Amino acid sequence: IPTIVVSGDDILVVPRGTPALGTGGSGDVLSGIVGTLVAQMDNAHHAAALAALVHARAGEIVSTGRPLRGIVLKEIIEAMPHAWRMESRMH
Numbered sequence: 001i002p003t004i005v006v007s008g009d010d011i012l013v014v015p016r017g018t019p020a021l022g023t024g025g026s027g028d029v030l031s032g033i034v035g036t037l038v039a040q041m042d043n044a045h046h047a048a049a050l051a052a053l054v055h056a057r058a059g060e061i062v063s064t065g066r067p068l069r070g071i072v073l074k075e076i077i078e079a080m081p082h083a084w085r086m087e088s089r090m091h
Helices: 026-040 044-063 073-090
Strands: 003-007 010-014
Touching: 003 044, 010 044, 026 044, 026 073, 044 073
Parallel strands: none
Antiparallel strands: 003 010
């Protein structure tokens, strides 16, 4: 499930994600990550894409090998440190 981040004519596609992120509060976590990264980075568009990438990775970590039902927000939040480590190794 890709996420598309658009700023004017600049389009970034985050080719990760899972329906597991359709749980209550998941968007609030994403917006918090975006806000934090926007405050730390020079490019808000790239900050939003990075936030979407790490958020998606956390959702994938939580949902791997299990049914999507029953995933709760706490699990996504707890997976965030692992998701950050995975992304930092890739870049």
